Amino acid sequence: MIKAIIIDDEPLARMIIQGYLQNEGDIQVIAECGDGFEGAKAIQQHRPDLVFLDIQMPKLTGFEMLEILDELPHIIFTTAFEEFAIKAFEKSAVDYLLKPISEDRFKLALQKFRNAHGTAQTQKTIKNLQEEVEEEILERIVVKNGTQIKLIPVQQVIYLEAYDDYVKIHTKEGMFLKNKTMSSFEKQLDSKQFVRVHRSFIIKVDQLAKIEPMEKESYRGILLNGDKVNISKSGYARLKQTIGL
Numbered sequence: 001m002i003k004a005i006i007i008d009d010e011p012l013a014r015m016i017i018q019g020y021l022q023n024e025g026d027i028q029v030i031a032e033c034g035d036g037f038e039g040a041k042a043i044q045q046h047r048p049d050l051v052f053l054d055i056q057m058p059k060l061t062g063f064e065m066l067e068i069l070d071e072l073p074h075i076i077f078t079t080a081f082e083e084f085a086i087k088a089f090e091k092s093a094v095d096y097l098l099k100p101i102s103e104d105r106f107k108l109a110l111q112k113f114r115n116a117h118g119t120a121q122t123q124k125t126i127k128n129l130q131e132e133v134e135e136e137i138l139e140r141i142v143v144k145n146g147t148q149i150k151l152i153p154v155q156q157v158i159y160l161e162a163y164d165d166y167v168k169i170h171t172k173e174g175m176f177l178k179n180k181t182m183s184s185f186e187k188q189l190d191s192k193q194f195v196r197v198h199r200s201f202i203i204k205v206d207q208l209a210k211i212e213p214m215e216k217e218s219y220r221g222i223l224l225n226g227d228k229v230n231i232s233k234s235g236y237a238r239l240k241q242t243i244g245l
Contacts, residue, residue, distance in 0.1 A: 002027045002117070003046060007039035007062070008054035008078060013099065017052050017078070020106045027110075036060025037149065040068060048073050050113055052097075055079045055133075060149070063130045064142040067179075068149055072126065074116060076109050085133045092129045131184050138188035141169060143176045152176065154193075158207045158225060160185055162200040170227065195242050197221060197235035205243055211236075 004027050006014050014032050021027050030046050033039040037060055043051065051073050055062040066072065077089065077096040089096040095109045141152045152171060161168040162182050169176045186196045196202045203221060211231065212220045219231035231239065 002050060003030050003048040004028065004050045004052065005031045005033065005039070005042050005046065005048045005073075006052045007033045007036070007042075007057075007065070008052070009034050009057045010054070013054065013078060013101075016101060017106075020101075020103055024110065036062065036065035040065050040149065043069060043073060047071075049117065050074050050076065052076050052078055055081065060142065060151075063126075063133075066126050066130075067142055068144040074113055075126070076113060081133065089129065089133070092125055094125060094129055127180070127184075131187070137190045138185070141176075141178060143169065143178050145176060150176065154189065157194075157204055158223060159204060159227070159229060160194075160202040161229075172225075192242065195235070195239050197229060197231040197239055199232070201229040201231075201235075203229055205239070208239075208243075211239075 004021065006017050006029060008014050008017075011034075018029060018032070021029060027050070030048060031042040033042050036057055039051075039053070040060075053062045053065070053075050055077055056079070062077065066075070075094055077094065078099060078101065079085075079096055080099045086096070086098065095112045097105060097109055138154055140154060141157070143150050143152060152169060156171045156173070158170045158172065160182065161170065163177070166177045166179055167182060167185060169178055182196070182199070182202065185202060189202065193206070194202050194204055203223065207223050207225070209222045209224050212222065214220050217233045219236050221229045221231050223229065
């Protein structure tokens with residue numbers, strides 16, 4: 001028996017998916033969740049084979065929820081995204097259902113899942129999809145702090161630092177690790193507030209106290225909290241353009 005979970009903040013959307021699944025004798029819905037927090041807990045508890053996941057939800061979006069999971073089940077996204085974003089889904093190994101969901105399209109998505117069942121759906125695939133679909137400016141960063149899920153408003157970020165396959169997020173509350181690329185953050189953060197000053201550093205410009213010249217046209221930034229960051233020649237040029245030096 002295939003175990004499935006439905007995660008959507010709209011009761012009607014959950015009811016429609018549940019109704020379509022009644023005709024599938026080998027799929028059992030083991031949980032329905034109305035937000036991403038509930039969804040993450042249900043996935044960790046039940047370890048489903050398949051999840052129907054809404055993207056645009058309050059509290060925690062579908063993508064944010066997936067970022068904090070250690071292992072991914074197979075995902076069929078349910079989305080109201082417009083046509084420009086659908087191309088990203090079509091290029092990925094992940095299927096999607098565009099709302100309102102028709103039964104014929106639902107059956108096609110299930111067939112795609114059955115063909116892929118037993119193979120791994122990687123976190124990398126989800127990350128690539130998220131970066132292509134999400135074009136809005138990042139307003140918060142979701143991290144997993146032990147067993148707790150923490151949402152960090154970007155206004156609390158002082159600077160970001162590359163750390164192997166992770167990014168260190170330095171805030172006034174402390175430092176948090178995020179498995180994400182610096183280039184991804186650079187694309188999603190507001191360029192009027194955040195500047196990539198070095199391949200290893202992105203700073204929030206209002207947290208910069210002063211700039212010290214170093215050798216070979218490089219610089220060092222001193223932040224308001226006393227931390228020091230490297231500033232490259234190209235990073236210095238970007239910083240000057242942003243703050244109007």
